[in-house]
Amino acid sequence: MTIRVGESATAPSFQKAALPLLGDSQLRKNLRHATEVIQRRRAVVAGELPDWQALRDAAAAVKQKTLRHLDRYLVQFEAACTVAGGQVHWARDAEEANRIVLELVRQQNAGEVLKIKTMTADETGLNQALEQAGIRPYETDLAELIVQLGNDRPSHIVVPALHRNRSQVREIFRERMQLPDLGDSPQDLTDAARQYLREKFLRVKTAIGGANFLIAETGGVCIVESEGNGRMCLTLPETLILMAGVDKVIPRFQDLEVFLQLLSRSATGERMNPYNSIWTGVYAGDGPRNFHVVLVDNGRTGILADEEARQTLECIRCGACLNACPVYRQTGGHAYGSTYGGPIGAILTPQLQNMEHAQSLPYASSLCGACYEVCPVKINIPEVLIHLRGRVVREQQSAMKPEALGMKAIAAVFRSRRRLEAAHRLAQAGQAPLVRKGWIHWLPGELGAWTAARDLRAIPKQSFREWWKETHRDAE
Amino acid sequence: MALRRLRMQPLRISLFITCYNDLLFPETGRSVVRLLERLGHRVEFPLEQTCCGQMHYNSGYQTEAMPLMRRFVDVFRGADVVCSPSSSCVAMIRDHYPKMAASTGEPRLIEAVEALLPRVFELTELLVKKLGLEDVGACYPHRVTYHASCHSLRSLHLDDLPLRLLRKVRGIDLVELSNVDRCCGFGGTFAVKNGDVSAAMLAEKMLDVEKTGAEVCTAVDNSCLMHIHGGLHRRRTGIRTVHLAEILASTEAETAQ
Amino acid sequence: MTQSEAREAILARIRNAVTRSSDDCEREVVAGYQRVGSRMPEERLALFVERLREYDAQVVTVEAAGVAKALGELLRPDAEHAVPWVAADGFPADWLAECPAVLPETEAGVDELNRCAGVVTTCTLGIAVTGTLVLQHGAGEGRRRTTLLPDRHLSVIHASQVVETVPEAFARLAQSATRPLTFISGPSATADIEMTRIRGVHGPRQLTVILAEDWIRLFPATRHS
Numbered sequence: 032m033t034i035r036v037g038e039s040a041t042a043p044s045f046q047k048a049a050l051p052l053l054g055d056s057q058l059r060k061n062l063r064h065a066t067e068v069i070q071r072r073r074a075v076v077a078g079e080l081p082d083w084q085a086l087r088d089a090a091a092a093v094k095q096k097t098l099r100h101l102d103r104y105l106v107q108f109e110a111a112c113t114v115a116g117g118q119v120h121w122a123r124d125a126e127e128a129n130r131i132v133l134e135l136v137r138q139q140n141a142g143e144v145l146k147i148k149t150m151t152a153d154e155t156g157l158n159q160a161l162e163q164a165g166i167r168p169y170e171t172d173l174a175e176l177i178v179q180l181g182n183d184r185p186s187h188i189v190v191p192a193l194h195r196n197r198s199q200v201r202e203i204f205r206e207r208m209q210l211p212d213l214g215d216s217p218q219d220l221t222d223a224a225r226q227y228l229r230e231k232f233l234r235v236k237t238a239i240g241g242a243n244f245l246i247a248e249t250g251g252v253c254i255v256e257s258e259g260n261g262r263m264c265l266t267l268p269e270t271l272i273l274m275a276g277v278d279k280v281i282p283r284f285q286d287l288e289v290f291l292q293l294l295s296r297s298a299t300g301e302r303m304n305p306y307n308s309i310w311t312g313v314y315a316g317d318g319p320r321n322f323h324v325v326l327v328d329n330g331r332t333g334i335l336a337d338e339e340a341r342q343t344l345e346c347i348r349c350g351a352c353l354n355a356c357p358v359y360r361q362t363g364g365h366a367y368g369s370t371y372g373g374p375i376g377a378i379l380t381p382q383l384q385n386m387e388h389a390q391s392l393p394y395a396s397s398l399c400g401a402c403y404e405v406c407p408v409k410i411n412i413p414e415v416l417i418h419l420r421g422r423v424v425r426e427q428q429s430a431m432k433p434e435a436l437g438m439k440a441i442a443a444v445f446r447s448r449r450r451l452e453a454a455h456r457l458a459q460a461g462q463a464p465l466v467r468k469g470w471i472h473w474l475p476g477e478l479g480a481w482t483a484a485r486d487l488r489a490i491p492k493q494s495f496r497e498w499w500k501e502t503h504r505d506a507e
Numbered sequence: 508m509a510l511r512r513l514r515m516q517p518l519r520i521s522l523f524i525t526c527y528n529d530l531l532f533p534e535t536g537r538s539v540v541r542l543l544e545r546l547g548h549r550v551e552f553p554l555e556q557t558c559c560g561q562m563h564y565n566s567g568y569q570t571e572a573m574p575l576m577r578r579f580v581d582v583f584r585g586a587d588v589v590c591s592p593s594s595s596c597v598a599m600i601r602d603h604y605p606k607m608a609a610s611t612g613e614p615r616l617i618e619a620v621e622a623l624l625p626r627v628f629e630l631t632e633l634l635v636k637k638l639g640l641e642d643v644g645a646c647y648p649h650r651v652t653y654h655a656s657c658h659s660l661r662s663l664h665l666d667d668l669p670l671r672l673l674r675k676v677r678g679i680d681l682v683e684l685s686n687v688d689r690c691c692g693f694g695g696t697f698a699v700k701n702g703d704v705s706a707a708m709l710a711e712k713m714l715d716v717e718k719t720g721a722e723v724c725t726a727v728d729n730s731c732l733m734h735i736h737g738g739l740h741r742r743r744t745g746i747r748t749v750h751l752a753e754i755l756a757s758t759e760a761e762t763a764q
Numbered sequence: 765m766t767q768s769e770a771r772e773a774i775l776a777r778i779r780n781a782v783t784r785s786s787d788d789c790e791r792e793v794v795a796g797y798q799r800v801g802s803r804m805p806e807e808r809l810a811l812f813v814e815r816l817r818e819y820d821a822q823v824v825t826v827e828a829a830g831v832a833k834a835l836g837e838l839l840r841p842d843a844e845h846a847v848p849w850v851a852a853d854g855f856p857a858d859w860l861a862e863c864p865a866v867l868p869e870t871e872a873g874v875d876e877l878n879r880c881a882g883v884v885t886t887c888t889l890g891i892a893v894t895g896t897l898v899l900q901h902g903a904g905e906g907r908r909r910t911t912l913l914p915d916r917h918l919s920v921i922h923a924s925q926v927v928e929t930v931p932e933a934f935a936r937l938a939q940s941a942t943r944p945l946t947f948i949s950g951p952s953a954t955a956d957i958e959m960t961r962i963r964g965v966h967g968p969r970q971l972t973v974i975l976a977e978d979w980i981r982l983f984p985a986t987r988h989s
Binding site for chain 2: 045046049050053357358361362393394395396397398399400401403404417419420421422423424425435438439441442444445446447448451455458470472477478480481483484485486487488490491493494495496497498499500503
């Protein structure tokens with residue numbers, strides 16, 4: 032099995048990747064601006080709904096129920112979609128998913144395809160597979176277009192080009208769209224994209240995209256978008272191929288009333304995004320004649336088996352956790368080295384690969400809990416992060432050896448009052464060479480990371496318990 | 508207030524100082540003792556206490572944290588009330604001890620945790636919720652800004668308990684901190700394992716603190732304060748951090764000295 | 765066959781991964797969220813209009829009998845440029861009585877849709893809280909691409925078609941669950957460049973709604989004290 036999550040198998044550790052990004056002041060400025068804007072809007076529109084918490088509870092309950100009976104719902108979806116004229120395919124891993132899509136594209140003799148944004152395709156590396164097979168994919172989401180034309184990688188789930196400002200976008204468009212006189216107002220840039228893409232929408236006969244929700248009851252699909260490129264791709268071409276993780280399925284049509292209230296408020300701070308499209312199979316005279324859904328596993332069923340971490344699969348890809356995360360705010364998505372960044376990326380990416388890669392990601396968090404607070408489906412991300420750290424410690428024993436020894440030693444000290452008090456005395460005495468005027472400015476080894484940015488106040492001469500023993504002798 | 512003190516039965520309060528406060532911030536412990544005794548209560552300090560296990564648990568060493576949990580439950584088994592000046596440690600106990608006990612399948616341990624938990628309080632919870640106080644007779648004539656630590660906010664849901672106590676401190680000049688609920692970047696081992704990002708987060712927090720013009724930054728956790736103070740000291744801002752307990756323990760008599 | 769292999773493998777992994785009770789599936793999730801709106805009709809309509817305008821949609825409110833006149837006024841300016849509007853197949857002919865000649869959808873190919881002044885349709889329902897129009901692409905609503913390619917979309921909606929909440933909309937749509945459905949909440953937009961909201965990436969840049977107040981006439985307004 033070749034499970035793949037973008038480039039995560041070869042990406043540098045979070046710590047390594049973060050350092051140069053922290054020095055990019057343009058990126059950090061864009062990040063602060065973008066995340067603050069969406070966070071503010073999200074808070075307003077979530078605050079408007081008096082039943083926001085009840086909606087979150089309902090969404091979490093629906094997702095939990097779905098995961099417990101995932102096989103049943105997937106089979107139900109397949110049956111209903113097929114009856115309505117769609118074709119459902121199953122892909123165990125990234126390679127199989129790409130192979131199936133490639134085959135479907137070849138069946139159409141297509142040399143070019145339209146692409147609606149889908150992280151699932153990013154996960155499997157579909158674009159590379161297409162290009163290697165001599166097929167040109169055209170990204171149609173504005174941000175994905177910016178990323179594609181700029182030979183770049185997305186840095187946010189919902190606003191993938193937020194690391195680019197207008198002048199950077201103008202340069203990319205000027206060069207790649209051959210528009211030397213292009214202005215740099217967002218309106219100019221958007222108009223350029225509109226024209227550039229319309230020609231393609233009307234000409235290219237095959238489109239590939241993803242799905243936000245697969246509806247088991249009806250065999251229907253729901254796509255949530257803002258720009259209209261989704262609508263273009265699902266009505267104009269002859270052939271539509273969707274890649275969807277097996278975690279995208281929900282039981283009933285009616286369940287959408289919960290998710291559609293939560294998703295856009297959480298993702299972009301809007302009460303409703305401009306366009307939602309729901310359809311089932313194929314319609315005569317309206318839309319594609321050939322409709323395919325490729326159900327992708329690529330490591331998801333592995334996460335199902337871990338009851339404590341299963342909630343990871345409840346994610347509806349809103350990106351609210353990224354916007355709330357104080358760590359993401361500093362580094363942006365590229366530091367996570369994967370399709371998925373931010374808090375959800377930190378738990379999803381390593382787990383899809385059974386913790387064989389991206390082991391630094393569960394540590395890329397101060398466990399502040401802001402993500403959990405805003406997650407519309409109440410994924411307790413801090414809890415999962417702690418659980419995954421436990422897996423890293425247990426499964427990566429040789430790599431963790433030095434730290435593990437230190438941790439075990441400290442634990443041994445904490446298991447005995449005598450050892451604790453001895454350790455106190457050792458620390459109080461041993462610090463002497465490092466102390467200058469009551470402060471420590473340098474620490475050796477790994478602890479040096481502390482003193483790289485901070486001072487440490489010297490350990491006081493008398494610990495609390497020593498003071499207590501002195502002053503409350505009769506009490507004991 | 509005197510009337511209130513007479514009405515409130517003196518409690519026997521067992522102090523859980525926490526491993527890091529014991530060694531690094533004894534003055535916080537001394538302040539808690541002084542404060543609670545001043546309010547007429549009896550403080551006990553079981554010397555067998557060591558650590559709640561949070562650092563190990565959160566870093567993935569859940570196996571090593573288990574004996575520390577057992578020890579805590581054992582040490583405080585007979586306590587009427589347990590009080591701790593650390594919201595992160597109380598959060599560890601409240602959020603994780605039940606699960607840890609359940610994982611052992613031992614009925615007596617599970618029961619012991621269940622019985623103990625309602626008796627464990629973070630300091631401001633004890634003062635406001637259990638003792639019904641907001642004015643604890645404190646005096647602290649300084650310009651102070653309050654940072655809301657993540658555990659106090661999102662695990663314990665302390666809301667404005669600390670601020671309610673601070674507002675009743677005589678002479679205090681309380682200034683609001685911008686982005687008060689944004690993480691300072693400490694995060695336990697995060698500060699060392701992801702030192703660069705931690706420093707970047709700290710830099711923003713320090714900017715916010717400096718903007719207030721405060722002399723003192725306070726919080727209910729010395730973990731955050733150690734990190735913030737360390738940065739402020741490196742930058743030679745002259746701003747210091749002081750645990751909330753020390754502000755509340757401070758009286759006119761002391762400030763007059 | 766690889767496909768049935770893959771399918772069986774995935775389903776087997778799922779079954780091995782989960783322990784569950786057999787009756788679990790039948791238990792519906794208890795919903796504590798609000799299903800039904802609480803606003804009075806005028807409030808609901810006023811909210812609908814407000815929310816549409818927040819998305820920069822143009823809203824024209826008329827009495828039920830005034831739709832034809834309003835439509836005529838809105839379409840006339842383009843007649844001067846000899847660029848026709850397209851009318852969705854099944855759009856009520858009497859509403860077009862005061863309009864310059866329109867191109868029927870059945871005669872409009874992709875090129876015509878691209879070049880026309882705009883498209884007029886009816887719709888299935890409106891959602892007040894979110895300022896949404898829902899089309900199920902039946903008579904009068906056009907095929908899906910018909911409300912996508914033109915630069916302007918004008919929709920006529922009656923007050924009685926407006927519900928307050930998203931769950932109320934889904935209740936009304938229950939029978940249409942397998943139809944093509946498009947929810948439109950303002951013109952298309954992007955905030956991908958510096959978080960500045962720009963209208964009209966793809967899809968109509970101008971959305972106009974004619975709100976015909978039939979409901980209020982039928983049932984006199986009740987005021988709560």
